Amino acid sequence: MGKLPMRARVATTLGGAAGRMSRLAGRGDGSVIGGVIGLRVEPGLLSLLAADRQIVLVTGTNGKTTTTRLISSALSALGEEVASNAFGANMEAGLAAALGQSPEAPYAVLETDEKYIPAVLRATNARVVALLNLSRDQMDRAAEIWLLARRWREAFEAAPDCRVVANVDDPLIAWAASGAHQVTWVAAGQRWHEDSWCCPRCGSHLRRDDLGWRCHECEFSRPSARWVLDGSSVIDSAGRVTELGLALPGRANRSNAVMALAVAEVFGVDPAAALQKMRSVTSVAGRYTQVERDGRQVRLLLAKNPAGWLEAFDVLEPAPVPVLLSVNAQVPDGRDTSWLWDVDYRVVRDRPVFVSGERGLDLAVRLEADGVPFQMVSGIDDAVSRVSPGGTLDVIANYTAFQQIRTAVGRAA
């Protein structure tokens, strides 16, 4: 921290103190308030804190927090400290706080809100930006996604030192990344196609087949990838096939892991060493946590938007293990529940389904339209009581519903 100008040092110290007080007062992990105060004292704090460090920004609609964690683990193989906003505080204040808390770390892996990528890229001069995917999400407050992709593209055009690591299976991501001066293409997969039926360059209907996607009007097509996710394995640029063997479940996390390997490669981390570190990650900010509740196993899955729900269904235990679906519509969730109609709930027809949450009735009408039988419950404990002792309950909830359930079961992880 010795290199920082006085005002930045004061800002960081004040911010750190505020963060500690916030933690003591039981108001979360304290990272945001620390950053907010620090930025008020020194608006250029993020740039100052980022100077002379190797920075990775991680963005996309889904998988930011988990991928940030996987990249941090992979980079820890370098034997140096890695700063990170591990708890998902992903706007400027959260980023400044993460850097301020680890002043000596030569590396930083920062989850970044999609809208802030252009400003944060300018402020931090990031070495790498990892682009995961882009799909409809909280449209009452988030920017429209074609517009976001255009802003990203312009930001990359203006950042010649930045390498973009991008998922080629999402056409909107591929289009945004193709504005960058340096790109690593990763075939990380994308099951959700509803936001990418049309060419991001010219708007024509895209053709898809086993080899990917292609526009027949303007010839924009899926770039060939250096890293490929193939089932449960990764194929690297030399053609070597390695079993991922993650502790984290599901296709989406295998996708996140391959993105993380491609980022780690930029910093010279050996893939085998990176994978070894990534395999030790078992739960991320409470997600995928399994807790015992009243003699039943409860597993918590977070899904915030239609693409996220599609991936969460992929992780469910096989039927007839019951599932609790819980939906709120507070500000962090998006006040608009229209997205429920973009999720295909027919996949849970084969198991007992419980419904809860502040917008449980929205979900009830949705499930009824899909012909999915369900029981309305008052909350997690009501659902648990309807599961046989010794049994398992899967829970899929959106953001604040997830936090409420996590608090109810005692923040066990």
Added chain:
Amino acid sequence: MGAHARGPANLRLVWVYPDLLSTYGDRGNLLVLERRARLRGIGVEAVSVNSDQPVPRYGDIYLLGGGEDLPQVLAARRLRADGGLAAAAAQGSVVFAVCAGYQLIGTEFGGDEGQPVAGLEMLDIRSGRGERRGVGEILADVDPALGVPRLSGFENHQGVTQIGPGARPLARVLTGVGNGDGTEGAYADRVLGTYMHGPALVRNPALADLLLTWAVGELPPLDGEYEAWTTRFREQRLAAVPVS
């Protein structure tokens, strides 16, 4: 009934350009119409028509959803060139258009740079871009001629719309923005549009039934499990949103 109507055994629903115009839950309108028809024993054929396919002219009800500015401009250009939608409406088919879809069935709307773009001229409305985005719950009382109770929905748009002499406002706004002049949506003959975005028919089953009635004639009321949940849901939303 339209000249081409095929009777209650076969209702044809056509979802127009879900690849361009389906921003947030627009599929809900298709599912709700399908469900409410089937519960009354009406056979349904639902088709989705992408922007690289011709729009069939045999549909009974056509649905258009919301979209970002650029896809909206592309959809308008393609639908004009195709001609199928306007031809079907001229033959008496029902059209229900939401948000970006609502704007593009008018004579003109604001494009991605705010420039005027020619619409399909199926409804006498003219839209442009407003000063700020209207985002939030909307409540509106429907034109009494339609016999539909209060509308409840969610809007998320920056459009303002003027209604010409060839169309009537769908409703008067109690809470929210709508067309920007105190009215919300518009209709003429069997073409109806609204700024209530996404699955607007889910909260407004009477509006869904109005469209079905236009297509197939009088319908018996619904009861049972589906209607019970729909009623509870609608009442919760109406109670949660104050009349401002």
